Amino acid sequence: MLQIRCPWCGEDRPEIEFRYAGEAHVVRARLPADESDAAWAEYLYLRTNPKGWHAERWHHVHGCGRFLNAIRHTVTDRIAVTYKPGEPRPTIDDQQGPTP
Amino acid sequence: MKFSFGTLLKEALSGHRGWPRQWREPEPKPAYDVVIVGAGGHGLATAYYLAKEHGIRNVAVLEKGWLGGGNTGRNTTIIRSNYLCEESEALYEHAMKLWEGLAIELNYNVMYSPRGVMMLAHNEHDVRIFKRHVHANRLAGIDNEWLDPAEAKGFCPILNIDSRLRHPVLGAALQRRGGVARHDAVAWGYARGADALGVDIIQGCEVTGIRRAPSGEVTGVETSRGFIGAGKIGVVAAGHTSVIMAMAGVRMPLESFPLQALVSEPVKPVMPCVVMSNTIHAYMSQSDKGELVIGAGTDAYVSYSQTGGLHVTRHTIEAIAELFPVTRRLRMLRSWGGIVDVTPDRSPIIGRTPVPGLYVNCGWGTGGFKATPGSGHVFAATLARDEPHPIAAPFTLDRFVTGRLIDEAAAAAVSH
Numbered sequence: 324m325l326q327i328r329c330p331w332c333g334e335d336r337p338e339i340e341f342r343y344a345g346e347a348h349v350v351r352a353r354l355p356a357d358e359s360d361a362a363w364a365e366y367l368y369l370r371t372n373p374k375g376w377h378a379e380r381w382h383h384v385h386g387c388g389r390f391l392n393a394i395r396h397t398v399t400d401r402i403a404v405t406y407k408p409g410e411p412r413p414t415i416d417d418q419q420g421p422t423p
Numbered sequence: 424m425k426f427s428f429g430t431l432l433k434e435a436l437s438g439h440r441g442w443p444r445q446w447r448e449p450e451p452k453p454a455y456d457v458v459i460v461g462a463g464g465h466g467l468a469t470a471y472y473l474a475k476e477h478g479i480r481n482v483a484v485l486e487k488g489w490l491g492g493g494n495t496g497r498n499t500t501i502i503r504s505n506y507l508c509e510e511s512e513a514l515y516e517h518a519m520k521l522w523e524g525l526a527i528e529l530n531y532n533v534m535y536s537p538r539g540v541m542m543l544a545h546n547e548h549d550v551r552i553f554k555r556h557v558h559a560n561r562l563a564g565i566d567n568e569w570l571d572p573a574e575a576k577g578f579c580p581i582l583n584i585d586s587r588l589r590h591p592v593l594g595a596a597l598q599r600r601g602g603v604a605r606h607d608a609v610a611w612g613y614a615r616g617a618d619a620l621g622v623d624i625i626q627g628c629e630v631t632g633i634r635r636a637p638s639g640e641v642t643g644v645e646t647s648r649g650f651i652g653a654g655k656i657g658v659v660a661a662g663h664t665s666v667i668m669a670m671a672g673v674r675m676p677l678e679s680f681p682l683q684a685l686v687s688e689p690v691k692p693v694m695p696c697v698v699m700s701n702t703i704h705a706y707m708s709q710s711d712k713g714e715l716v717i718g719a720g721t722d723a724y725v726s727y728s729q730t731g732g733l734h735v736t737r738h739t740i741e742a743i744a745e746l747f748p749v750t751r752r753l754r755m756l757r758s759w760g761g762i763v764d765v766t767p768d769r770s771p772i773i774g775r776t777p778v779p780g781l782y783v784n785c786g787w788g789t790g791g792f793k794a795t796p797g798s799g800h801v802f803a804a805t806l807a808r809d810e811p812h813p814i815a816a817p818f819t820l821d822r823f824v825t826g827r828l829i830d831e832a833a834a835a836a837v838s839h
Binding site: 324325338339342343345346360361364365367368369370371372373374377379395397398399400 | 663665666669674675676677678679723724725726727728732733734767823824825826
């Protein structure tokens, strides 16, 4: 089970307090009706799904109730950093990520 | 070598020292007509049908690990075709028909055992959706029937139908032709069959890049064993499809999640069928070795770790112990995870891609094993003719742009 630091609560909490909410930084068009079908499909369905560092949203449903972003490595599942929504995505230098 | 009673008898009398290798271990040639990426069941079946039905034998199947070592060897081997939409019914029933003759087709015992797959309903919503499945399937000529709780217990006597359970059994949908098969044997049988027809199966060969001509079409793959030219490339890489497709610059509507399974210590036969429960995330059958084979749900997050959280299996074990009280003091021997590639509509993607010469067969998510023969069969036809096999035609990549989705979230049976 993951330990996730909630940037709002400032505490490491077990994964089961949170709900995964998909890839982060996927931006919804201001006027979806003006989007082409391809652009709308990209927003709805296409995902990076990387083997490596992944920016993702978590929802602290059984805690403060707020959303947060995390950068996690999808091979080791190590979380490098969590941050508040709206903050820029941090860059992670360590490409491989140390094994936990 | 063709397996028969005669060869078995001869080997039995000579100490089983004369069995030949079942497939070669060839060095990669400089180029092939078709390169398949991924030697799981689907990839090997694709190669087999390319050679057998379409006469395309200059084919390589590249595998980064060992043949059948991914999800083919990690799933819970359930076979059924009771899906809701007409497109899926056609696809999974096509596979079911091939399963029924597969051991003879391959001259290899895949231990296909149509012992019945029973899906439990635990609430009013389950009852309605499963009855809808039963009616839809029967209209399509696919067997599926509704059982009340007592009939469900009659079919699987160790099932607990006490009405005071947290999730009581209100009924079940039963597909009697459903069942299980030996997953390794499926990979081995297709590998042996394809190899005999001239297909090169190259293990320990990881694809690291896809090379394209200036005009856009593919020319081959970069691998850990050097460049291999290819007229066409078929990507059948399950959980790693997004990674391979990114090498050609194609973004996919896929997310890869760990899906876990576990087996108990072996016990005498107690479980005559397969029982699945969507609502409480558990399914179980008994292998011929006597182990109870238990499938859990997926983890919530994208991962390539081939492990999952312990709380996921714990949740499943709690459900299993309640549904089957006889299992409460069993020890679990092994647990493991596979990486499943899940599409937004829980249906696979089979066909062409925006890159000329690049084809993909993916998105089978949590339920690809059952489709192995059908998947390989229709994908081989699609590769050979450069146009979708009629059964595969609805399962295009561009359905996510046109909006013509094939929603099988209820039939997929594993919580995501």
